[in-house]
Amino acid sequence: MKIIIAILSFSLFLCACEKDNYDPPTAQLSGKLVYQGEPINVEFNQVPYNLFQFGFGKTGPVSNTSFTQEGTYSVLLFNGTYKLIIPAGQGPFLWKKTPGGAPDSITVTMNGSQQLDLEVTPYYMIRTPQITAAGNNVNATFKLEKVITDANAKNIEHVNIYLNKTAFVSGNSSYNLVSTRRLGADIVDPNNVALSVVVPTIIPAQNYIFARIGLKIAGVEDMIFSPVVKLTL
Template identity: 40%
Template structure:
């Protein structure tokens, strides 16, 4: 009887420990959802960096292919939180309060990271204790300073653009091409357009005076442009930098057919 009683006690203890472990596990899994909002823009001297939409959420804001990483010590995590940028350079993330390290991975975007004065590296310390809005300064290779658009009676959209070369030291890169892009929606880039025109960088004589024209097709998805389908479009100018995947763009402008 003594051995049987000890075995039952041992079994009961195992069941009790298992039950307590299950409760503890449930408690760990029932954390409140993150509520702290971290927002801002990637900017150059206060001007947002205009980039490409990659179509992850075309029904809402649309995210770009460019992102930065947030690392947080503890919580048993070894992977970063990726925060994707909207095509206007803005971002928004819901996070827990705490201490983070913000890093822009090498090769992300048409720009270079700027060394943080506190860390002496491209790692930016981020402390969250409630909602926070913060712009992240970067150093672009080029900026589109101006892009003016006009529309002719023959559905030709023309652009007059001015581009500045920002990085001029040994990190500088050439322009591969400059493009004018027109689309039916406000998501406009080299992959999202109904009309475009490019000029090779070697053919640009003056970065402050770049002109491009693209004709909107007469028929798109069975509709007659300007009559039965749509009489307004969206345009922007983009710069493709040699050796850099991501283009930098001008603001998106709504244009109307005459």
């Protein structure tokens, strides 16, 4: 008798599970930030994007996360219609705006997974970055191209080369061991910028290091970066 009751209650429990739960979202929306096909690299966890959904009586984004340092994003969603936005003032780039000046949204219709690259206009691009290790130094040469030259144009505050022992490299002091800075005013020829930094002692020792170049635009909080490179010392 007891066993029967136990089996009965257990099977009731199983039934309840099936009836009460929804399937998790399976449609993946992913992509990256691009300018004319070239990826835009930013700082890890600092440039956010929001997804909004209609019709549930709540305001506020349903997804509120940020881009990776390579400028990629991915999010699992239910099928349906969403609006994607990069909030005002975020990112080292201009996002398209409504005539009123507010950031405009992209309508995303999810019906299965899809790839969606986000076209933005950066203030500057770091072109042809060459980062090499030579002896105890890491040397970088690159070009700076001013992309926005109209009334929205901004000056370069500084460019840095950052080194870190992990693949996360940025201006955040947790993500770089050492850096060398060149102020915007000290850049003579934007088509030929060279920076050099001495590799610090890494504890525990490792024979490789990660590097990338970051550019800070005056009056814009987020920096734009070159892709991370791994250098063998």
